Amino acid sequence: MNLGATSESENITIGVLLPLTGSLASIGEASQVALDVSSEDINGYFSGLGSGMNVKLVVKDTESDPETALEKLKELDEMGIKIIIGPQGSDEAQAVLDYANQNGIILLSTASTAPSLAIPDDNLFRLVPDDTNQGIVLARLMTNEGIGTVIPIYRNDVWGDGLADEVEKNFKALNGTVLKGIAYKPENANHSAEVEALNEKVMSATSEHASESVAVFLCSYGEATEIFALAQNYSALSEVKWYGTDGIALNKELINDNNAASFAAAVNVSAPMYGYLNDNKRSKAIELKIEEQLGRLPESYALAAYDALWIATYVYQDPISSDNDEIIKMAMTSNTDRYHGISGWTILNENGDRESWTYYIWTVTEENGSYQWEDYITASRWSDNQYIEFER
Numbered sequence: 001m002n003l004g005a006t007s008e009s010e011n012i013t014i015g016v017l018l019p020l021t022g023s024l025a026s027i028g029e030a031s032q033v034a035l036d037v038s039s040e041d042i043n044g045y046f047s048g049l050g051s052g053m054n055v056k057l058v059v060k061d062t063e064s065d066p067e068t069a070l071e072k073l074k075e076l077d078e079m080g081i082k083i084i085i086g087p088q089g090s091d092e093a094q095a096v097l098d099y100a101n102q103n104g105i106i107l108l109s110t111a112s113t114a115p116s117l118a119i120p121d122d123n124l125f126r127l128v129p130d131d132t133n134q135g136i137v138l139a140r141l142m143t144n145e146g147i148g149t150v151i152p153i154y155r156n157d158v159w160g161d162g163l164a165d166e167v168e169k170n171f172k173a174l175n176g177t178v179l180k181g182i183a184y185k186p187e188n189a190n191h192s193a194e195v196e197a198l199n200e201k202v203m204s205a206t207s208e209h210a211s212e213s214v215a216v217f218l219c220s221y222g223e224a225t226e227i228f229a230l231a232q233n234y235s236a237l238s239e240v241k242w243y244g245t246d247g248i249a250l251n252k253e254l255i256n257d258n259n260a261a262s263f264a265a266a267v268n269v270s271a272p273m274y275g276y277l278n279d280n281k282r283s284k285a286i287e288l289k290i291e292e293q294l295g296r297l298p299e300s301y302a303l304a305a306y307d308a309l310w311i312a313t314y315v316y317q318d319p320i321s322s323d324n325d326e327i328i329k330m331a332m333t334s335n336t337d338r339y340h341g342i343s344g345w346t347i348l349n350e351n352g353d354r355e356s357w358t359y360y361i362w363t364v365t366e367e368n369g370s371y372q373w374e375d376y377i378t379a380s381r382w383s384d385n386q387y388i389e390f391e392r
Contacts (some may be wrong), residue, residue: 022064031305061087070095082325088110090114090159107125110128111301129356140174154219155184182201199236216242216267242268246273261366270377274358276356311339330386
């Protein structure tokens, strides 16, 4: 295989690892639609040039499971595919990274954000900022909104542990108090015990502090739907503010469950997700096309997936590319440095992660008996994290 030596009629085959089922299915579904739109646009571009080239996607469902992700990566490797978009979850990325490093496979994730995977010179590139940034945003947002005491409930995995640590570190630096949290196993089918334990912690905290200064920080994926539905049975949990993360922002299952959505709206849950304010007409048209085909607002990580396929295609065609992963990595860096897509500039830092960022803070609102996600504030970094501006 020689990535740089393509004939005019050759297919460019890109592997894709997506969580089409499981706790990350909402992101996986949106990313699949975005990739379909992207491949259609790329093939249209080739056709317009009179080229016989076509981008072909080989998509594997990771089932939101690390072991399955590794199994599917090996299947793609057996097919000779060395550039892969995904995986999306950080626990999946962690599970496949050693294999990718050892077998010359380049991973381009559009949703993995765990700080522990911010590793220089590995084979994982991420078109999203790592969660040291989201931790800063959440801590400052909580402080700005008058929260003094936070109780975390989070996934006990590489992503949940990492983001919970970042929020705690930054909130404490702002003189806030973080109580001992509740870590749950992602594979648990039922979270009633954790919600009951959370209720006890909230009742204890609000007996010592005003309820408006106490908040729950939820670091979860799709299981947030069950957690919110269970939480509505405890009055104390409805009396405090809740903060979420990019793991639930724009999640379709949550707003389609009336019990979960009504609770989320009642507690005014605030969940940040990386985004980009794009005023380019062509980019807006692409975003609208993805939204129309998906039937809802796509997670911004889907927009990054659209860009990822263009970048992977450019890398495949780069004159310096070969079957040597070190050369492919050089091509990846040079192409992300100069690419501007519907998710913005894709310049990466020394760890191979997106350098610049803006976060949209999403909340659940109700109108005429139906629920929807609505962005109500944005957080932008200025002066290398020394100042973050919140705009409504």
